[in-house]
Amino acid sequence: MSKNVTLYDIVLSCPTDIDEEKNIIDNxxxxxxxxxxxxxEIRLNLKHWSTDSYAQSGGAAQDLLNKQFIDSADMIICIFGNRMGTPTKLYDSGTAEEMLKAINNDKQVFLxxxxxxxxxxxxDLEQRKQVTSFRTKVEEMEIALYKTYNSLDDFKAIITKDLNLFFLQLKTFSQEINKYSETSNLCLSGIDESNxxxxxxxxxxxxxxxxxxxDKKDDLIILIDEIKNIVIVPIIEIDDPKIHSSSIIKPEMTFTSSKVTPYMYSKSSQSIITNFAQNNNLDLGKDFFSLGNLKTIENVFHVSIMGGSRYSLKGADEEIHKQKLxxxxxxxxxxxxxxxxxSNEFENINLIKLALSNTGNIFQSDISVKLKFLNTNFIEFKDTNPPGKHIIKEVIDNELIDVFFGETNSVNINAYDGQTNKISNIQVQQPILPGYQYIPEYTDLVEEYFDSHxxxxxxxxxxxxxxxxxxxxFKELKQHTNISFPTALLFRGKLNFLEIEYEIISKENPHKIESKITTKK
Structure with missing residues (x-):
């Protein structure tokens, strides 16, 4: 009956004074x-330079040995006695080089x-001194757990136990990984709208x-058409007190406590509307800002702390209606x-939303996710400009920060389950007099805007x-479900390609999942 046997190449690396140990390792x-x-279902294949290398030119001896079989080995057994060995270009000896390179490449080293x-x-006292110094370095650098032996029988017992324990644990670990991969699969997904x-x-x-x-532009066009359709009929003011039309201004009724002047729609206000119309190819007509004989009445004895307005309007109904429009x-x-x-502030900013997906068959809990990406083009929300003073309260009241930059909650994606950090929008206001409306300062609204994010x-x-x-x-994630990350990532500029590395660990799977998610190439 055929079997699938895993073959491991093990290199024996040691100076020339280690001889009898080689025979023991063979056995x-x-x-x-x-x-x-x-x-x-494991087979070990021992390699040593004396039996597994060949004569070769084109480089230093150690470099050629590395290329022939050492670099491709799965693990290495290193033994030091009373000799350090021959130094290489960069290391104390060939054995030291092979050991340190194996450690740097995350290979198992039996030392x-x-x-x-x-x-x-x-x-050789100098050689013995070098071995002692190297042994101290290994301890100080904390790069390996080594063992010592006092006899050949002692060495045989130690190497036998180490090999047996290592491969028994390796097989068990491999079986756990295979079992896990069959039942669980946590990964990251991108979010496209709600999918x-x-x-x-x-x-x-x-x-x-x-x-x-x-939509705002359509509303403005409708309002402009409404204003253009208002007809202002010129009225001749008559001083005859016998005429009492409500559409006629009667100067004799103006009290000395009031000051009456023709209403003037400011040039700056006209400019704001005119520029909008010109930029959108809208014809306002020549009488668009005409308000006939509309007058402004100023109450010269108005006391501001009593509330109300210092000014009022007097004129025909059509004139007053048009002014309000x-x-x-x-x-x-x-x-x-x-x-x-x-909108222009975010025109050049990419928004990325992610979800954690469990496509496996087991419930996952206490999930930790680590994202890693280049800081190139990444920006913090606090580094963007806030909305203007005329809309910032509307943005806050309609919770557009949550809508645009927060979690996704749809049929296929659950909302984030973390603890809430929501900041209360309730503000302590100073007492105000009747008739007055509290209007927060723009700076306060800006602070509230960024606090929302x-x-x-x-x-x-x-x-x-x-x-x-x-x-x-993430607290938990059921089988075959997805959960949104709490906030979007922002990247400025044109991105030809973006890669986000991630690591996932859960209570049910302590083994780290390492992968990455990218934009489509």
């Missing part, structure tokens, strides 16, 4: 292959130092804001312009050289 590995190795008795006449995608999706909120801007139009144009500027920060952030590291925590 131990042969015994392993016919006993434990047979049951584990041993011989303390067997040796005749003093057979010891999942295997790639990162680059979104842009300007597209969503453009819909708002388009013009004021409304100006306010709407200013809001429209703020929406355009807000800060409340979405359910992660820890670190900087590591040219990389940004973000750490998230």
């Amino acid at each position: 131990v590995i042969n015994e392993f292959n016919t006993t434990i190795g047979e049951s584990l 041993y130092f011989s303390d067997t008795p040796v005749s003093p006449s057979d010891i 999942l995608n295997q790639h990162i999706i680059l979104d842009n909120i300007s597209k969503k804001l453009n819909k708002i801007i388009s 013009l004021e409304k139009l100006q306010t709407k144009v200013l809001k429209y312009l703020d929406w355009v500027n807000y 800060e409340s979405l920060h359910f992660y820890e952030k670190f900087e590591q050289g040219q990389y940004i590291i973000q750490k998230y925590h």
Whole structure:
């Protein structure tokens, strides 16, 4: 019956004074292959430069040995006695180079130092000193756990136990990984609107804001047409007190406490509306700002702390109605312009939303996710410009920060399950007199605006050289479900390609999942 046997190449690396140990290792590995190795379906293949290298030119001896069989080996057994060996270009000896390179490449190293008795006449003191110094370095650098032996029998027992334990644990670990991979699969997914995608999706909120801007523009055009359709009939003022038309201004009724002047719609206000019309190819007509004989009445004895307005209007109903519509139009144009500027702020900013997906068959809990990506083009939300003063309260009241930059909650994607960081919008206000309305300062609204986004920060952030590291925590994730990350990532500029590395660990799977998600090439 055929079997799938895993073959491991093990290199024996040692100076020339280690001789009898080589024969012991040969015997131990042969015994392993016919006993434990047979049951584990593992076979060990021992290699040594004396039997597995060939004469070659074109480089330093150690470099050629590395290329022939050492670099491709799965693990290495290193033994030091009383000799360090011959130095190489960069290392204390060939054995030291092979060992340190194996460690740097995350390969298993079995390291041993011989303390067997040796005749003093057979010891090279300088070589012995180098071995002692190297042993101290290994301890100080904390790069390996080594063992010592006092006799050849001691060495045989130690190497036999080490090989058996290592491969028994390796097989067990491999079986756990295979079992896990069959039942569980945690990964990251991109979010495209409310749907999942295997790639990162680059979104842009300007597209969503453009819909708002388009609706605002349509409302302005309708309002402009309404104002243009208002007909102002010129009225001749008559001083005859016998005429009592409500549409006629009667100067004799103006009290000395009031000051009456012709109403003047400011040039700056006209300019705001006119510029909007010109930019959108709208014809206002020559009488668009004409308000007939509309007058402004100023109460010269008005006391501001009593509330109300110091000014009032007097004129025909059509004149007063048109004036109010013009004021409304100006306010709407200013809001429209703020929406355009807000959209322009994010026109060159990519918005990325991610989800954690469990495509496996087991429930996952206490999940830690670490994201790692280049800091190139990455920007913090706090580094963007806030909305203008005419719309910032509307943005806050409608919770557009959550809508645009927060989590996704749809049929296929659950909302983030972390603890809430929501900042209360309740503000302590100073007592105000009746008739007055509290209007928050723009600076206060800006602070509230950025606080709204800060409340979405359910992660820890670190900087590591040219990389940004973000750490998230998810309470749980059922089988075949997805959960949104709490906030979107922002990247400025044109991105030809973006890669986000990630690591995932859960209570049910302590083994780290390492992968990456990218934009579609």
